[in-house]
Every structure is written in structure tokens, then in C-alpha cells.
Amino acid sequence: MIEVIGISLGQELLQSQLDRVVAADYLIGGDRLLSCFPDYLGQKIKLGNLLATIDKIKQIIATTPKVKIVVLASGDPLLFGIGRLLLEHFPPAYLQFSPSVSSIQLAFARLKIPWQDAIVVSSHGRSLRELEKALRPGKPHIAILTDAINHPLAIANFITALQLPVSYQIWVCENLGDKNERVVNLSELIKLHRSQLIDTHNDRSVPANMAGHLDPTESTASDIVNFQNNDDRPSQLPEQLPDLEFAPLNVVVLSKQAESPCLDHAQLPIVGIADQYFHSFSDQPGLITKREIRLLALGELELQPGQVIWDIGAGTGSLSIEMARLVPAARIYAIEKTAAGATLIAKNMARFQVDNIEIHQGKAPKILADLPNPDRIFIGGSSGELAAILQVCCDRLAMNPQSERKKILVANFASPEHLHLAMSWLKQRKYSVQLLQVNLARSVPIGSVSRFAPLNPVTILKALF
Structure with a gap:
């Protein structure tokens, strides 16, 4: 039988555990734990190379089947401890675990x-x-x-x-x-x-x-x-x-932490706000258009002062906020179907001190009917209504009385199926379409070196009208 006893700093063992240590033929553990038993009379084995120690235990058991072995572990041996490794090499019936309080x-x-x-x-x-x-x-x-x-x-x-x-x-x-x-x-x-x-x-x-x-x-x-x-x-x-x-x-x-970091508006960049400064969904904090993608989408939109801009599927409002700060004279309509999202957009508007955004809570395309005709449209989400949204967007872009000015629709797609649907729909109607495929990675430190952590691939579609 192998008894695995967990030991925590500053906590004494139970008397029954001490009795098993005293009665053991072999006491196995690291130097720190073995030093807790200076008066132990049996044979001590230092726990160095784990696999080599396990091989030694197997040899001992093979020659002395009824041997009593105690393995000393820190805290709970089954919480990222030696317990998992022992269970891989010995039958569970041959092991007994006595955990202590874990760190x-x-x-x-x-x-x-x-x-x-x-x-x-x-x-x-x-x-x-x-x-x-x-x-x-x-x-x-x-x-x-x-x-x-x-x-x-x-x-x-x-x-x-x-x-x-x-x-x-x-x-x-x-x-x-x-x-x-x-x-x-x-x-x-x-x-x-x-x-x-x-x-x-x-x-x-x-x-x-x-x-x-x-x-x-x-x-x-x-x-x-x-x-x-x-x-x-x-x-x-x-x-x-x-x-x-x-x-x-x-x-x-x-x-x-519940709150986003404090903002020093004097230190904010003109464009390209770091993701963490936006209020985001508490249960899905990563559900935000990443800064690098926002910058590329802003470039594709070719914004100008005085434009009417629709942001469909605005989410936290990160892109709307960027547009509002970049072009204060623009009128931006943030369309978001969820109450939670609309609330976040309002909080981010207050946080970044912008007032040229109107929030419209509801599902597109129905909610688009009462909005003024747009010069630019960004689609960040469609909730399964992509074809219907595209139809309304194209119709409304064509209705803008300033017909001499170029109109642009930009959409982000993480799904190849949605991208294919949008491409097919627009090409069937003879619209000019350009694609920008984005695969980005940020460096993160790993010890003294670095590796790249990829962002989710995104394809940015741009249609000209």
C-alpha cells in the first residue's frame, strides 16, 4: 500500500497520519518535507526525478509485496500534484490519499x-x-x-x-x-x-x-x-x-475588476483606442471589434465630415465611438438589437465624451426604416438577416439625394458562409466588391522570449455604390 499524505506549512498532521509515517518502511518526499521528520527510523528516499522514483517504488513493491510506503506531498496531492502521476502507474486500490489544505x-x-x-x-x-x-x-x-x-x-x-x-x-x-x-x-x-x-x-x-x-x-x-x-x-x-x-x-x-480602467482623455490617441478602455459585456468581454480590425475598417469606410453613417450590429459601440471621435461633424446611428448592448453604447458614449451618436435598439432591417439615408454603412452583425439587411442598405444608399458622392458599405465577416452569402448577393446585383483578408497576431512574452497570439481571422468586405 502507498499512502500519499499532504502536508501544509504551519499545519500539524493528524495522529493517525503520524502513526502511518512512523510505521512506514519507506518515506518518500522532497528535502523540505522529509526534514519535517528528523526522527524517522526507516529508509528515506528523496523525491527528485519523478519517473525514476516511481520505477524505484515499483522495484521495492516487486521484491517486498507487503511493504509500507508513505509519499509526502504539498497540500492536496491530487491538485496539480504527484497524485495524478501515481494513479497513472499504480492501481487506485493500491493508493490511499490524505490531502491537507492546499495553497x-x-x-x-x-x-x-x-x-x-x-x-x-x-x-x-x-x-x-x-x-x-x-x-x-x-x-x-x-x-x-x-x-x-x-x-x-x-x-x-x-x-x-x-x-x-x-x-x-x-x-x-x-x-x-x-x-x-x-x-x-x-x-x-x-x-x-x-x-x-x-x-x-x-x-x-x-x-x-x-x-x-x-x-x-x-x-x-x-x-x-x-x-x-x-x-x-x-x-x-x-x-x-x-x-x-x-x-x-x-x-x-x-x-x-468590475470597472474599466480610468481614462486620461489627454492621453487617448486620435484613433485606435485600446480595447480594454471600452465598457464590454461582463459575460463575454472578448465580444468587441478588436482595435486592429477597427483601424482597418475605418480606413475602408473613407469617412468625411457631414456624413450620415449607419453602424449595424454595433455591439459595445467601439466602432461608432471611433467614428464619432474621428469625424465629430458626422451623424452616426448605432443599431443594436439587445438592451445590454444599447446600454453599453450609452455608457461608452459618456465615457469617451461623444454626442454625435444616436442609439437605436431593435433588430435590423426593420429598425432601419426610420433612419435618414446613409452615406456610409458598416455591418458588424446581422443575426441571421444578412440578405434582408443588404437589400435595405443598398436601396437606401441609392436613395441618398447627393448622388454625385461615392457611397460605401463595409462589413466584417468571421464566417466564410456569411462572406459567401454577401459576396454572391452583391455580385448578382453587379456591385463592385473588394475583400481584405486579415490574419493578425500580437506578441506575448514567454519567459525570456516571445510568441505570437493570433486574433480571430476576419475578412473585411467593401462594396462601392
Whole structure:
């Protein structure tokens, strides 16, 4: 029988567990856990190479079938621990697990955050792809097991590079359960560090107590920094922050923030606003036309002052906002079928201080009937009514009395079926159609190197009238 006993820092074993350790013929574990039993009289085996250790256990069992073996593990051995590997090599009936409190449990307890909806990701000896999968849809709470390569600052850099439409507060919980336990608000430390780089004229230093225990219950909204790219901030953090090093035993906890990052309107670009500054759908934060695609669509629209522009399927209103800021003299009509989307457009209008957008909640093409004739149309969504929407759009573009001016319709398509439908419909009616196929990727750091994280491919259709 192999008994796998979980041990947490600062927590004593049950007497029954201690009895099994004393009675074991072999005690297997890492140096730190083996040192917890200096008076053990049996044979100790250091847990180094896992597969080599498992082979040794098999040899011991083969020669001594009734041998008693205890394997020491950190916390819960079945939570990204040695338990999974043991189950791959030994029958379940031959294994007995006695978990302790995991570092993940302790981290959320220290932060006083309910974690029934949390996603747990291990980056220990792994890539950060699983973390990316949890970040993209904006999971509310994410706990990350780290290692020397994917350390807390590397994770912060990774989040920055993803340019997410949501923001996270980052906590680092070290040596949980030990007398040297520490909980660090990494968000606040990076905020201070970036302030030093930006305000180089101001001689400020990181307060010594910021590298100590920061009580999460004492944090305010102003303490929270959003790890996102902005033109006035460095996009990457150094490998070390002044006077701060993290213990090898640490857990990173990400907690999604409800509000979008604060805006400094003086620092906003004329065009090409970063995705994270828009209010977005809480359950689908990635449901926004990405900045790079918006820029290309704006170019295809060939906007001019005084135009009437329809934005059909406006979603969060990101493209409408860009158009409104770029051409203040234009009249923009944002058409969105959902109440949630219409609310987000209104919030983004207030956020970006634009007033040349009219929001029309309802489903196209019916809701288009009462709108003024357009000079430009953008179609971002059609809800299964693409052909009918195209018919109305083409009819209304032709009705514009300023017939000497060129009219343009632009549509984004992620689906080849919808693209084919639009192409076929427009070509049958002899409209001039151009396509722009867009395959883009953003670089993200992976340790000391980078890789490219692709955006969803999009085809931009442009029809001239």
C-alpha cells in the first residue's frame, strides 16, 4: 500500500497520519518535507526525478509485496500534484490519499475571496496557454501555481501583452501557513513602479512597507492598477522590482475588476483606442471589434465630415465611438438589437465624451426604416438577416439625394458562409466588391522570449455604390 499524505506549512498532521509515517518502511518526499521528520527510523528516499522514483517504488513493491510506503506531498496531492502521476502507474486500490489544505485554499482565505467560481491553472513547468484560455473570456477569479520561469512578474507581463478587454488585480501569496507568510498586492507595486518611470522629475521611491503584507480588506478602488498597454505606460515590466523578490513557494491570484480602467482623455490617441478602455459585456468581454480590425475598417469606410453613417450590429459601440471621435461633424446611428448592448453604447458614449451618436435598439432591417439615408454603412452583425439587411442598405444608399458622392458599405465577416452569402448577393446585383483578408497576431512574452497570439481571422468586405 502507498499512502500519499499532504502536508501544509504551519499545519500539524493528524495522529493517525503520524502513526502511518512512523510505521512506514519507506518515506518518500522532497528535502523540505522529509526534514519535517528528523526522527524517522526507516529508509528515506528523496523525491527528485519523478519517473525514476516511481520505477524505484515499483522495484521495492516487486521484491517486498507487503511493504509500507508513505509519499509526502504539498497540500492536496491530487491538485496539480504527484497524485495524478501515481494513479497513472499504480492501481487506485493500491493508493490511499490524505490531502491537507492546499495553497490555493489558503490564498483565497487570506484574500477573503469566495472561490467556488475560480479557475486553477498550473504554470509550473508548463506554458501559459491554459492561463490565456482562462483570461480571454474574463473568468472572475484565477489562481496560478508558478515556477522560476513563470514567476509573478512574468505573469503580469503576459497579461499586459494580451491587451485584454478586462482588467485584473494581482495578488502574490507566499509561504502560506509559515511564519514567513506574506501577501503582496502586486498591482500596487507595479503602479508605483510605473509612476516612477513616467514622472521622472518626481523623486519618489517604493515605500518599504509595500513589500510587506498588504491587507486586501484595506485596498480601495484607487489602489487597483490595470495591467494593460497604454501609450503613456511601458508595455513591459522588468524581471525584478526594486526591493522585492518572491519566495519560490507562491500562488498568484487574479481577481477581475468590475470597472474599466480610468481614462486620461489627454492621453487617448486620435484613433485606435485600446480595447480594454471600452465598457464590454461582463459575460463575454472578448465580444468587441478588436482595435486592429477597427483601424482597418475605418480606413475602408473613407469617412468625411457631414456624413450620415449607419453602424449595424454595433455591439459595445467601439466602432461608432471611433467614428464619432474621428469625424465629430458626422451623424452616426448605432443599431443594436439587445438592451445590454444599447446600454453599453450609452455608457461608452459618456465615457469617451461623444454626442454625435444616436442609439437605436431593435433588430435590423426593420429598425432601419426610420433612419435618414446613409452615406456610409458598416455591418458588424446581422443575426441571421444578412440578405434582408443588404437589400435595405443598398436601396437606401441609392436613395441618398447627393448622388454625385461615392457611397460605401463595409462589413466584417468571421464566417466564410456569411462572406459567401454577401459576396454572391452583391455580385448578382453587379456591385463592385473588394475583400481584405486579415490574419493578425500580437506578441506575448514567454519567459525570456516571445510568441505570437493570433486574433480571430476576419475578412473585411467593401462594396462601392
